[in-house]
Amino acid sequence: MKKSKDYIIEYKVKKYLVYTLLIAGLIVTLAPFFWMISTSLKTRAGIFSMPPQWIPAEPTFSHYIRLLDQMNFFRNFFNSTVVALAVTGFGLFFNSLAGYAFAKFRFPGRNRIFAILILSLMVPGQVTMMPVFLILRSMGLINTYIGLIITGTISVFGIFLVRQFVQTIPNDLIEAARIDGCSEFGIYWKVILPLCKPVLATLGIFTFMTSWNEFLWPLIVMIREEMYTLPVALAALEGQHATDYGLVMAGAVVVVIPVLIVFLVAQKYIIEGISTTGLKG
Amino acid sequence: MADVRFENVTKIYGGDVIGCKDVNLTVKDREFCVLVGPSGCGKSTTLRTVAGLEEISSGELRIDGETVNNIPPKDRDIAMVFQNYALYPHMKVRDNMAFGLKLRKYPKSEINARVDEAAQILGIGKLLERRPKQLSGGQRQRVALGRAIVRKPKVFLFDEPLSNLDAKLRVQMRVEIKKLHSKLQTTMIYVTHDQVEAMTMGDKIVVMKDGFIQQVDEPVQLYNNPKNRFVAGFIGSPAMNFIDVSVSPGKDSFEIIGDGLNISLSKTAFDFLGNYIGKELTIGVRPEDIIDRIYAQMTTSENVINATAITEEPMGSENHIHANIGKNKVVMKTKGTNRVSAGDELELIFKPEKIHFFDKESGQCVEQ
Numbered sequence: 001m002k003k004s005k006d007y008i009i010e011y012k013v014k015k016y017l018v019y020t021l022l023i024a025g026l027i028v029t030l031a032p033f034f035w036m037i038s039t040s041l042k043t044r045a046g047i048f049s050m051p052p053q054w055i056p057a058e059p060t061f062s063h064y065i066r067l068l069d070q071m072n073f074f075r076n077f078f079n080s081t082v083v084a085l086a087v088t089g090f091g092l093f094f095n096s097l098a099g100y101a102f103a104k105f106r107f108p109g110r111n112r113i114f115a116i117l118i119l120s121l122m123v124p125g126q127v128t129m130m131p132v133f134l135i136l137r138s139m140g141l142i143n144t145y146i147g148l149i150i151t152g153t154i155s156v157f158g159i160f161l162v163r164q165f166v167q168t169i170p171n172d173l174i175e176a177a178r179i180d181g182c183s184e185f186g187i188y189w190k191v192i193l194p195l196c197k198p199v200l201a202t203l204g205i206f207t208f209m210t211s212w213n214e215f216l217w218p219l220i221v222m223i224r225e226e227m228y229t230l231p232v233a234l235a236a237l238e239g240q241h242a243t244d245y246g247l248v249m250a251g252a253v254v255v256v257i258p259v260l261i262v263f264l265v266a267q268k269y270i271i272e273g274i275s276t277t278g279l280k281g
Numbered sequence: 282m283a284d285v286r287f288e289n290v291t292k293i294y295g296g297d298v299i300g301c302k303d304v305n306l307t308v309k310d311r312e313f314c315v316l317v318g319p320s321g322c323g324k325s326t327t328l329r330t331v332a333g334l335e336e337i338s339s340g341e342l343r344i345d346g347e348t349v350n351n352i353p354p355k356d357r358d359i360a361m362v363f364q365n366y367a368l369y370p371h372m373k374v375r376d377n378m379a380f381g382l383k384l385r386k387y388p389k390s391e392i393n394a395r396v397d398e399a400a401q402i403l404g405i406g407k408l409l410e411r412r413p414k415q416l417s418g419g420q421r422q423r424v425a426l427g428r429a430i431v432r433k434p435k436v437f438l439f440d441e442p443l444s445n446l447d448a449k450l451r452v453q454m455r456v457e458i459k460k461l462h463s464k465l466q467t468t469m470i471y472v473t474h475d476q477v478e479a480m481t482m483g484d485k486i487v488v489m490k491d492g493f494i495q496q497v498d499e500p501v502q503l504y505n506n507p508k509n510r511f512v513a514g515f516i517g518s519p520a521m522n523f524i525d526v527s528v529s530p531g532k533d534s535f536e537i538i539g540d541g542l543n544i545s546l547s548k549t550a551f552d553f554l555g556n557y558i559g560k561e562l563t564i565g566v567r568p569e570d571i572i573d574r575i576y577a578q579m580t581t582s583e584n585v586i587n588a589t590a591i592t593e594e595p596m597g598s599e600n601h602i603h604a605n606i607g608k609n610k611v612v613m614k615t616k617g618t619n620r621v622s623a624g625d626e627l628e629l630i631f632k633p634e635k636i637h638f639f640d641k642e643s644g645q646c647v648e649q
Contacts, residue, residue, distance in 0.1 A: 180380050195370060
């Protein structure tokens with residue numbers, strides 16, 4: 001039999017091993033971000049110096065100032081914000097409504113329609129880009145916020161997520177509300193939605209981040225420069241022959257910050273959502 | 282204050298699954314009516330048609346004289362208490378109870394007054410600011426009752442409200458719901474699978490099976506005069522004993538002959554048996570209507586049935602003895618001091634006036 005001291009040593013060794021691995025992972029993950037921030041603060045000479053500088057030798061904010069100069073930064077930022085917020089807001093509303101219907105209403109072809117929706121997840125987005133673009137153009141929605149927003153709003157993944165969650169809500173609750181005098185929309189709004197908070201927080205964060213970071217689709221839909229979202233505008237900074245890395249990195253930092261803030265604020269809901277999903281009160 | 286009338290109410294699911302069929306029933310004003318039966322018997326379906334949660338396939342349903350077939354639940358002026366309480370988890374107790382009133386746009390003062398009154402009746406005044414998660418099962422059930430009370434509906438509907446509570450609490454809540462009924466004087470329809478609940482609570486009991494009503498009667502009537510074998514076996518615990526027999530004529534008696542038993546019954550008292558000579562019947566005897574002759578120190582040797590004890594279930598005040606009569610298994614209820622061991626030879630007597638006779642095939646009672 002081992003002595004208790006041996007157990008303690010074994011436990012400690014394991015603990016150090018785990019932490020070492022975790023720290024290594026953390027470094028690998030954070031290094032690019034750190035490099036991004038570091039480069040955005042370097043002088044031009046510093047960016048290309050050999051050996052590479054991890055910490056800028058002469059920190060400068062000149063790239064950030066030039067960013068405001070060379071691109072219509074506030075306009076692009078505004079575009080991104082409008083689109084991301086609208087897509088998130090409308091997306092939460094419509095996807096939860098659809099998810100609720102698929103979870104709790106019996107209508108002919110319900111399962112078949114849902115299966116078709118799920119199948120559509122298998123179709124790569126690039127396949128549908130051209131047709132959707134043509135449809136948008138025929139509707140005169142190219143170069144408009146609406147064009148970007150309506151194509152981003154409905155997400156099969158979101159419907160699926162909400163449906164799975166709503167299925168765990170007992171039917172009695174819905175029936176109780178019906179007897180209590182709720183309209184059908186009232187049941188959704190006053191009973192289902194509040195109970196869906198965790199899943200909506202998760203979905204909201206994903207939707208916001210996806211919309212905020214989306215590059216290819218806004219690039220296609222938004223043709224005029226003042227309608228560019230941030231990632232598109234940022235990409236436009238890259239020259240054909242030479243890239244101003246300091247400028248691009250400064251832009252990247254600015255793009256990442258809102259996502260970081262949203263994530264920090266909402267992350268506790270995600271974690272809460274995952275941990276309370278299966279629990280019944 | 283309202284009566285509820287079912288006229289040939291039928292609910293068919295998906296074309297061929299029977300929920301309930303040809304339900305004809307009148308629940309009188311202020312009556313406590315219990316629907317009871319095994320799971321899948323259609324009792325919940327019947328209740329849900331009253332609530333409007335199930336559409337009726339055919340027939341007519343009236344509440345207070347008004348046909349409600351096509352009236353949505355919220356306009357039927359009913360309140361329902363669910364088995365799993367169905368409290369809104371995101372609302373405080375007070376808001377849970379007030380929800381229905383708020384939706385009906387009652388003035389705030391009226392809502393508060395009603396909630397406080399109901400809370401006082403149910404003894405949950407201190408819980409009003411809590412959330413359902415922070416309550417015990419019994420407290421949640423009270424809140425669910427409160428949510429129904431504040432609405433002051435014409436009809437209360439209960440769907441197995443006590444099934445999720447532990448045995449002790451169930452007995453307590455049983456009494457409370459009954460008290461509530463006599464206090465509120467409202468029509469109540471109560472669904473349960475527990476025949477004890479049905480017997481103790483109902484003014485009127487409706488026994489259902491496979492979607493059909495088997496019998497509607499007062500509790501004691503139901504117990505003493507079951508109309509068929511199903512009702513006889515369902516009501517009462519331990520259940521009634523059934524033994525297949527045939528009837529043959531004796532000199533001035535009918536001989537009831539089954540495996541391991543031979544009972545003579547006088548022709549005058551059991552004249553109806555004359556119609557069943559040579560036919561197969563099933564007799565039913567309740568456990569408390571079987572006498573242990575030796576323990577009871579009866580001297581009569583008439584109609585004594587020999588049995589072998591299998592096991593006993595002592596309850597303290599009473600003892601349930603399981604025994605074999607030939608191949609037939611019976612249970613008898615006797616005093617707690619009457620103890621047996623497996624293999625003991627018993628001499629049993631069925632109280633003749635307490636024997637029920639059922640047609641073996643149809644299961645219908647044949648006494649009348």
